[in-house]
Amino acid sequence: MKNPEAQQDVSVSQRIRVMFYVMKPSETSFQTLEEVPDYVRKATPFFISLMLLELVVGWIRKGKPPGGLDDALTSMSAGIVSQLPRLFYRSIELTSYVYIWENYRLISLPWDSPWTWYLTFLGVDFGYYWFHRMAHEVNIMWAGHQTHHSSEGYNLSTALRQSVLQIYTSWIFYSPLALFIPPSVYAVHLQFNLLYQFWIHTEVIDNLGPLELILNTPSHHRVHHGRNRYCIDKNFAGTLIIWDRIFGTFEAENEKVVYGLTHPINTFEPFKVQFHHLVNIWTTFWATPGFFNKFSVIFKGPGWGPGKPRLGLIEEIPEVEGKEVPFTSSASQLLKIYVLVQFTLILAFYEETFADKAVLSQVSLLLRVCFIILTLTSIGFLLDQRPKAAVLETLRCLVFLGLCRAGHLKPCFSSLSFALEYHKLWNSE
Secondary structure, three states: OOOHHHOOOOOHHHHHHHHHOOOOHHHOOOOOHHHOOOHHHHOHHHHHHHHHHHHHHHHHHHOOOOOOHHHHHHHHHHHHHHHHHHHOOOOHHHHHHHHHHHHHOOOOOOOOOHHHHHHHHHHHHHHHHHHHHHHHHOHHHHHHHHHHHOOOOOOHHHHOOOOOOOHHHHHHHHHHHHHOOOHHHHHHHHHHHHHHHHHOOOOOOOOOHHHHHOEOOHHHHHHHOEOOHHHOOOOOOOOEOHHHHHHOOOOOOOOOOOEOOOOOOOOOOHHHHHHHHHHHHHHHHHHOOOHHHHHHHHHOOOOOOOOOOOOOOHHHOOOOOOOOOOOOOOOOHHHHHHHHHHHHHHHHHHHHHHHOOOOOOHHHHHHHHHHHHHHHHHHHHHHHOOOOHHHHHHHHHHHHHHHHHOOOOOOOOHHHHHHHHHHHHHHHO
16 A cells, blocks of 8 residues: 555554454445555564464464474465565556456446445455466466465464465456455455454364354364365365365365375475476476477476366375375474574664665665575575585675665664774774
């Protein structure tokens, strides 16, 4: 949303309720797009709080944390990377929508009507179902969405493992709404639909009884994240599971779910997490003979091959036994503590950059983004125990000092700030 000063305040109660879609039309209807709060950013503290709560509950119930530190940091790193483009321009999901609304709308439904609010709720959720389904059934779209499925754990941090590429196709499925739904109403529900899906990424909640018939729940979504054969291409819902029941893609949770991709990537490096399937498509495209076959590599399912059905053969999906051990980092505990500290610092720096983006120059923003990406890549290298990890981390530290001296970054510790200022003064003399 363009002007943060024009946005409405969001109470603590609303920040909590928005994550469960428990909001009323009267408190979330806005006349202009600029008035719509950035609910996702305002909910960030509650992401952390709920993850800590899940950690405590999981430890009490099972005697161990719900997932590894390495996997959680990788998921949060992917979430950070996916949001970085927003520092430079408005999301294409909004830009394209506003363009269609301003040039091609058929009618203008009232922005302050509860009927418009509920219709938009259904429309966005319906659009999400079809986007999500196509993101599994069209290979080039799967190249973006696979990032979210690459975690071999299933906890709240998994919800943050988002793709930087996904929004460049998702907007298509919401665009028909722009023919009659005001952008401000759409922008509200686009965020609500995303936020609702955070809390369903957990094993702490078992079954929600009658709600399982209507809503997408942790149980339903666990199936969606499974690589068991019975889980493949099931339960695409965002908020309402009714779409899966209507269109024949629903599957109830029964046997133990094994999470992750059918062919695990076994890495914590953010570029591979984001882009490895694009590389796979590129390689397969050139290795596949024939124009129509090459076309099919891009637009048919990820499991397709010459002579196979559009979505591939289910019997080619590797069987799971339920005893699979998730990929973990071989880094020492001391190194993991170092990585955690560095990630915490870069997360604070990321939040500060978004808070200050209105007063930062484009050059400073670009340098900050590059430093964030460099830091997350270095963390991935350290967790992967790459041979060049120490070299990259040393380079990162030198870049940090250089950017601090140039005034594009500010150190977290006053003693380091004093040392840099003293060094500048010494050099000037």
